[in-house]
Amino acid sequence: MATKTIARPRTPVASEDNAQDPADLLENTLSQLEALLWVCHGEEIDWCSGDGPRRLDNLLWLAAELARKAGELFQMSEKARRGAPETGG
Template sequence: MATKTIARPRTPVSPTGNDQDPTDLLENTLAQLEALLWICHGEDIDWCSGNGPSHLDNVLWLASDLARKAGVLFQLSEKARREAPVTGP
């Protein structure tokens, strides 16, 4: 049985995520975009060899990043909603 692979960034990410070099962030984003476009082509993709596993990891990493960012945005929106003054008629 295959082992479970967890998608992860190619370069280390600081705990805050704000200290990363813009060049590294751009490289990470380009790797994710390339992988997403690669799987969208869809023809003759071999997920078990060649570039397949690498692209699959990058797509899973992209999905993980989006889920993390969505969670942060949800928390921020809930905080803003709770702190908003109540206006009524």
């Protein structure tokens, strides 16, 4: 039986806690964007050979990053909502 594999970037990914060189961040973002556009083209994509596995890996990386950022934004919005004074009606 196949084991689950979590997509990981081919180059290190920066977070706010672990800042990277802007050129590296740009390269990461361009790799994700390229994979997304490649899928949007969508004709006769072979996910098992050629560029397919690398593109799929980058798409999963993009989705994971977006999910992480969405979670962070949700936590920030909850903190702001709980910290905001309630208005009386």
